[in-house]
Amino acid sequence: MGYSAEVVKKVREDFENKRTDAVRLAESHRDEVSLKCPAILEIDKALSMTGLAIYKASLAGTNGLEERIEAIKKENLELNLAKRQLLKTAGYPEDYLDVKYSCDKCNDVGYNGVNMCSCMKKALVNEAYNHSGLGKVLKHQTFKNFDLSYYEDENDRTQMQSILEKAKKYVSDFGKPEKDSNLLFIGTTGLGKTHITTAIAKGVIDKSFDVVYDSAQNIVRAFEMERFEKDERAGVETQRYFDCDLLILDDLGTEFRNSFTQSCIYNLLNTRINAGKSMIISTNIDSTSKLLEMYDDRITSRLVGSFRPFKFVGKDVRLAKMKNGAKK
Numbered sequence: 534m535g536y537s538a539e540v541v542k543k544v545r546e547d548f549e550n551k552r553t554d555a556v557r558l559a560e561s562h563r564d565e566v567s568l569k570c571p572a573i574l575e576i577d578k579a580l581s582m583t584g585l586a587i588y589k590a591s592l593a594g595t596n597g598l599e600e601r602i603e604a605i606k607k608e609n610l611e612l613n614l615a616k617r618q619l620l621k622t623a624g625y626p627e628d629y630l631d632v633k634y635s636c637d638k639c640n641d642v643g644y645n646g647v648n649m650c651s652c653m654k655k656a657l658v659n660e661a662y663n664h665s666g667l668g669k670v671l672k673h674q675t676f677k678n679f680d681l682s683y684y685e686d687e688n689d690r691t692q693m694q695s696i697l698e699k700a701k702k703y704v705s706d707f708g709k710p711e712k713d714s715n716l717l718f719i720g721t722t723g724l725g726k727t728h729i730t731t732a733i734a735k736g737v738i739d740k741s742f743d744v745v746y747d748s749a750q751n752i753v754r755a756f757e758m759e760r761f762e763k764d765e766r767a768g769v770e771t772q773r774y775f776d777c778d779l780l781i782l783d784d785l786g787t788e789f790r791n792s793f794t795q796s797c798i799y800n801l802l803n804t805r806i807n808a809g810k811s812m813i814i815s816t817n818i819d820s821t822s823k824l825l826e827m828y829d830d831r832i833t834s835r836l837v838g839s840f841r842p843f844k845f846v847g848k849d850v851r852l853a854k855m856k857n858g859a860k861k
C-alpha cells in the first residue's frame with residue numbers, strides 16, 4: 534500500500550518549490566524596501582539578533598535572567614511595531630517582509646516533527662487523483678450522485694442498488710485480507726459502469742492506495758509502444774499497471790486484438806491475480822460464449838475463474854440525461 538514513488542516525488546518537489554518561492558518573494562520585497570526605506574531594514578536586522586541577545590542574556594547567569602529576557606521580548610515587540618508602522622507609512626502592507634508560507638502549521642515543510650502535516654496529506658491525495666488517470670472526473674462521478682431512479686424497472690433498480698452497495702463495501706473492505714479482489718462489470722453502454730468504478734477509485738485512493746485507471750485501448754497501446762517503439766514513458770506506464778494496488782481496466786473488448794495484445798492482457802491479469810492484486814474490469818461483452826469468441830481460453834478462464842461478475846441493467850443513462858437536459 535501507499536502511493537506510487539512518482540506521486541510522492543512530485544509532492545515533495547512541489548513543497549520544496551513552494552518553500553523556495555516564499556523565501557524568494559520575501560527577499561525580493563526586502564530588496565525593494567531597502568531602496569525606498571533603508572531604516573526599516575535596520576530594524577529588521579536588530580530583530581534578527583533577538584535569538585543571539587537571549588543567548589547572551591542567559592550566559593550572564595541565572596540571576597535576574599527572567600527579567601532580562603522579558604526586557605528583550607518587550608524591545609522586540611516594540612521594534613516589530615515600529616517596523617510595521619514604517620512599512621505602512623511607506624505604502625506597503627504591514628507583513629510585506631515576512632516569508633509567507635501557504636501552510637502556517639508546517640511552513641510548507643510538510644511535516645510537524647515526525648508527523649505528516651494535513652496539508653501534505655491533502656496534496657498527496659490530490660496528486661494521486663491526478664495520477665490515477667481519472668483526474669477531474671472523480672468529482673463528478675461519485676457514489677452520492679449515482680441516482681437509482683434512472684433505472685425505471687423495479688427489478689433493474691433493485692439489481693443496481695445491490696451493485697451500488699457492493700461497490701461501497703468494496704471500498705470499505707479494500708486492504709483487508711478477506712475481500713473480493715476482482716470485479717467484472719458487465720453491461721451495455723451508459724449504464725453507469727465507469728461512473729461506479731470512478732467512485733470506487735476515489736474511495737480507494739482516499740484510503741492511501743495507489744490506483745490506476747485506464748481503458749483497454751490505452752493499456753494495449755502502451756504495451757505496443759513499449760514493445761515496438763521502445764518508448765520509455767510507455768514502459769513506465771505499463772509497469773504501473775502491474776505495480777498499483779488497484780487496476781481499473783475499462784471497456785474490455787473495445788481494444789485492438791491480435792496475438793501480441795492478447796498475450797499482454799493475459800500476462801497482466803495472470804501476474805496480478807498471482808500476486809493477489811486487485812482489479813476491476815468493465816466490459817460490454819455480456820456472455821461467456823462471446824468472450825470465448827473474442828479472447829483466447831487463457832484470458833477467458835482467468836475472467837471467469839477469478840472475477841466476481843456484476844451485470845448492469847436498465848436503459849442508457851447518458852441518453853436519459855440528455856433528454857432531461859433538452860426538456861429544460
Ligand SMILES: Nc1ncnc2c1ncn2[C@@H]1O[C@H](COP(=O)(O)OP(=O)(O)O)[C@@H](O)[C@H]1O
Nearest residue numbers: 678679680683722723724725726727728850851
Ligand atoms: N445511476 C446514475 N446516476 C447518475 N448518473 C449516471 C448514472 N449512471 C450513469 N450516469 C452518467 O451517465 C453517463 C454514462 O455513464 P457511464 O458510467 O460512462 O456508463 P458506462 O461506463 O456503463 O458506459 C456518465 O456521465 C455517468 O456519470
Ligand SMILES: [Mg+2]
Nearest residue numbers: 726727783784
Ligand atoms: Mg464506460
Ligand SMILES: [Zn+2]
Nearest residue numbers: 636639650652
Ligand atoms: Zn502543513
